[in-house]
Amino acid sequence: MTGTASDRPSNLNIPNALTVLRIVLVPVFGWMLLAHAHEGGWRTATTLVFVAAILTDFVDGRIARKYNLVTNFGKIWDSVADKALTGMAFIGLSILGELPWWMTVLILLREWGITIMRVFMLKYEVMAANKGGKLKTATQALAIILFCLGLWRTPLLVDVLAWTVMIVAFLLTVVTGAVYVVDAVRIRRQARGSGAS
Known part of the structure; x- marks a missing residue:
């Protein structure tokens, strides 16, 4: 027995508000990163803004699950906010010449390609983020934080650590993208199979 519309949580809740806040912080973060790229104090402040924004991603999901506030809006727009x-x-760091464009382009193709695919898959099933996707997001966030601090002002050890984490994040991005595609194909086949029976 499925729940009625009145049983479903409202889209007007704290997790979704945090998702919207994360979207609002995107242009703020972008401006801070690009306008004051080589000013130490600004790079630190820019990093803190990114940390605050990405923390809303981890907080909103926990609140939504704990208090049964999971909504289709949250499942889709939470992912869009992360990608934005x-x-x-990634784009900002590449504009600054701190991250190669080929890496940024491949990551963005995967990220937005999977997001668009998930939107099209809504007619079959809502594809929420899986554990691999969450690990990928966390690893990307850590890599970005290390890069945002400014590798030109950090010790060599931090530089090596930052690049190591970024490479791991890149590999996780590619692998989890492939997993999403396989899952989408399976869901579509099952939906078409059940429709034909």
């Missing part, structure tokens, strides 16, 4: 924030970071 991390995408702005």
Whole structure:
């Protein structure tokens, strides 16, 4: 027995408000990163803004699950907010010449390609983020934080750590993208199979 519309949580809730806040912080973060790229104090402040924004991603999901506030709006727009924030970071770092464009382009193709695919898959099933996707997001966030601090002002050890984490994040991005595609194909086949029976 499925729940009625009145049983479903309202879209006007704290987790969704945090998701919207994360979207609002994207242009703020982008401006701070690009306008004051080589000013130490600004880079630190820019990093703190990114940390605050990305923390809303981890907080909103926990609140939504704990208090049964999971909504279809949250499932889709939470992912869009993540992609917008991390995408702005990757593009900004590439504009500054701190991250190669080929890496940014491949990451963005995967991120937005999977997001668009998930939107099209709504007619079959809502594809929420899986554990691999969450690990990918966390690893990307850590890599971006390390890069946002400014590798030109950090010790060599931090530089090596930042690049190591970024490479791991890149590999996780590619692998989890492939997993989403396989899952989408399976869901579509099952939906078409059940419709034909």
